Amino acid sequence: MSRVGTWEIGEIKFPFSEAVRFSLENIKKRFTRAAITAASVVLGIAFMNSLMMMAAINQQVSGMGGIELYQYWLLFISLLVCAVGITNSMLIAVTERYKEIGTWKTLGALDKHVLELFLIEASLIGLIGGLVGYIAGLVAAVIYGAVFQGAPMDKISSAFFGTKMVPLPLPTAPALLVLSLVVAVGISLAASLYPAYKGAKLEPAVAFRFEV
Amino acid sequence: MRYEYTVETEDLAKYYYMGKYVVKALDGINLRVRRGEYLSIMGPSGSGKTTLFNMIGGLDRPTRGRVYIDEVDISKLDAYELAWLRCRKIGYVFQTFNLIPVLTALENVMLPMIFAGVPREQRIKKAIELLNAVGLGDRLHHKPGELSGGQQQRVAIARALANDPAIVLADEPTGNLDLNTGLEIINLMRTLNKEKGVTVITATHDLKMIDVSDRIVYIRDGKIERIETRAEVAVEA
Numbered sequence: 122m123s124r125v126g127t128w129e130i131g132e133i134k135f136p137f138s139e140a141v142r143f144s145l146e147n148i149k150k151r152f153t154r155a156a157i158t159a160a161s162v163v164l165g166i167a168f169m170n171s172l173m174m175m176a177a178i179n180q181q182v183s184g185m186g187g188i189e190l191y192q193y194w195l196l197f198i199s200l201l202v203c204a205v206g207i208t209n210s211m212l213i214a215v216t217e218r219y220k221e222i223g224t225w226k227t228l229g230a231l232d233k234h235v236l237e238l239f240l241i242e243a244s245l246i247g248l249i250g251g252l253v254g255y256i257a258g259l260v261a262a263v264i265y266g267a268v269f270q271g272a273p274m275d276k277i278s279s280a281f282f283g284t285k286m287v288p289l290p291l292p293t294a295p296a297l298l299v300l301s302l303v304v305a306v307g308i309s310l311a312a313s314l315y316p317a318y319k320g321a322k323l324e325p326a327v328a329f330r331f332e333v
Numbered sequence: 334m335r336y337e338y339t340v341e342t343e344d345l346a347k348y349y350y351m352g353k354y355v356v357k358a359l360d361g362i363n364l365r366v367r368r369g370e371y372l373s374i375m376g377p378s379g380s381g382k383t384t385l386f387n388m389i390g391g392l393d394r395p396t397r398g399r400v401y402i403d404e405v406d407i408s409k410l411d412a413y414e415l416a417w418l419r420c421r422k423i424g425y426v427f428q429t430f431n432l433i434p435v436l437t438a439l440e441n442v443m444l445p446m447i448f449a450g451v452p453r454e455q456r457i458k459k460a461i462e463l464l465n466a467v468g469l470g471d472r473l474h475h476k477p478g479e480l481s482g483g484q485q486q487r488v489a490i491a492r493a494l495a496n497d498p499a500i501v502l503a504d505e506p507t508g509n510l511d512l513n514t515g516l517e518i519i520n521l522m523r524t525l526n527k528e529k530g531v532t533v534i535t536a537t538h539d540l541k542m543i544d545v546s547d548r549i550v551y552i553r554d555g556k557i558e559r560i561e562t563r564a565e566v567a568v569e570a
Contacts, residue, residue: 123414126405130417134450143435150435224431227392228492229420229448231413325419326393329427 135234144241154217155246158210162250162309163257165203166301169196170258171265177280177291178266187291200308207312211243215320222320223328232321239317243309251305255298338401339499339532340366340389345398346555347384358384360555361398366534368499371526373546374536381555382536386504389534390425391418403499420448424493424531426522428505430485432477438464438488439473445495463491467521483514490521494531501525503535507542519545 123130148155172195176188215222222235259281266272266280279285283293292300345362348355359381366372376382387393388400391407400407402422410418424445425431432441442460451459464470467487477485486506493501503522507515523545526533535542543549551558 125410125414127403128405128422130414131421132450133413133416133420133448135448139447146435220429220431221433223392224427224433226416227390227419227423227425227431228445229416231416324393326387329387329392 133229133231135230135237137237140234140237140241144238144245147238147242148245151214154210154214155242158207158214158309159246159250159253161203161206161210162247162305163254165200165308166251166254166305167257167261168199169304170255170297170301171261172196172258173292173297174259174262174280174294175265177283177293178262178270178272178277180291181276181280181285182266182270182272200304204308204312207243207246207309208316211239211313211316212319215239215316218320219323219328219331222323223325226323226325226328235323236317236321239313239320240310243313243317244306247306247309248302250309251302254305255301258301259294259297337367338365339368339370339403340364340534341401341404342389343399343401345385345388345400346396347381347388347393348396357555359388359395362552362555362557364550364557366500366532369526369530369532371523371533371545371547372535373542373549374534374552375538375542375549376536376552376558377538380552382538382552383504384555385552386502386534386536389500390423390502391415416448420445421496422499424495424498424501426486426489426493426501426503426506428508430477430482430489430509432485432488432492434477437474437476438469438480438491441477441488442492442495445492449496451496459495460491463494464488466525467491481514482510483517486510486514486518487521490518490525494525494529497529498531500532500534503533503537505537505539506535507537507539512541515539516541 172188172192176186179186225235263277266277281294283290342362342364345359346357347359348357362385374382374385384393388395391410395408402418407415407418433444436444439457439460442463443456446456446459461470461473464473467490469484469487469491472480472484477488480488490501501522506522507518510518519539519541522533522535525531547563549561551560
């Protein structure tokens with residue numbers, strides 16, 4: 122590395138495994154905060170899954186229908202609301218941790234390390250929120266199908282696994298799981314970029330002066 | 334033991350602009366701190382102690398003047414070099430302890446060593462050694478919330494020493510502690526200063542600090558009012 126005066130400026134390290142461990146500790150210790158952030162994801166993803174699955178059940182019952190354009194519009198808006206919710210929640214999380222960010226930096230953390238910590242946390246929250254939202258959405262769809270459409274179990278099962286092909290194929294449950302996790306992590310990451318960047322750029326002296 | 338002065342400041346100034354008012358937090362500080370010295374910066378609140386602490390510690394940029402650590406002008410360092418300086422050359426102790434709340438005492442002390450790239454086995458060994466040295470050998474796996482103020486400050490001191498820094502900077506280290514606990518912390522810092530030869534600079538208005546300091550720098554309104562060495566203080570007392 123470089124030399125300054127008589128100093129050999131060495132490498133500053135922050136292994137990814139340590140970063141993941143610290144992010145997990147953060148989520149565990151600040152569970153309520155993480156749960157509020159995850160709730161945004163859960164709602165958005167649950168809406169997406171119920172919409173898709175209810176349409177699939179409708180198809181199995183009536184042999185027609187799909188997802189209307191305006192429903193995609195609804196889905197888009199709901200995911201946007203979900204993203205804004207995450208941004209808001211993460212901004213508060215970052216602000217709450219100003220002093221902690223300042224401390225990390227006095228110990229040698231670089232901007233990118235702080236960014237990494239928040240983005241890993243966002244990914245984990247997205248992953249958990251996506252999984253819970255997926256399950257919630259499917260449960261809602263089953264209740265809708267069984268109770269409101271009077272669909273027999275085999276039709277619901279066909280809707281889930283696409284065994285009986287209908288005019289407009291919709292994603293099956295396993296495909297929806299992948300889609301849910303990708304969308305959830307993607308939205309969570311994108312929505313956390315600005316808060317994480319704001320925290321990472323913080324100078325220690327400014328961080329310590331700040332009073333919540 | 335190459336440099337006589339671990340810290341040197343040259344006409345150091347920090348101004349804050351509040352609308353049309355200029356607050357001169359520091360206004361022309363010239364200070365030299367010898368290797369191994371225990372120096373206290375005394376002054377009423379608002380005198381510029383914390384600002385001076387931030388400048389020497391590379392936590393904030395001066396408006397004017399220079400800070401040299403081991404004869405290196407730290408205003409010339411880029412972000413990476415500054416992070417390295419904070420990690421390897423300086424240990425920080427704060428009034429509010431500033432431990433990472435989700436990590437145990439042991440993990441808090443290990444944290445600076447992760448950034449320094451110390452292998453895991455060595456990290457654990459060194460952190461246990463340090464926590465033993467500050468008298469917390471039986472509290473390794475407690476989180477800050479499960480420790481008293483004095484114990485938290487001991488963890489912070491152990492953490493400050495993790496990478497064998499040249500300087501330990503302490504900003505009001507006893508400010509949140511009761512009389513006896515404060516005294517224990519002061520004595521601990523003095524002991525470590527003597528044993529390890531680490532330079533200690535504390536910003537404080539705790540008069541207990543006078544007894545252990547080699548020199549006391551009094552600052553007022555961002556300027557050095559006077560400097561006393563311990564012999565003089567003892568005579569006055």
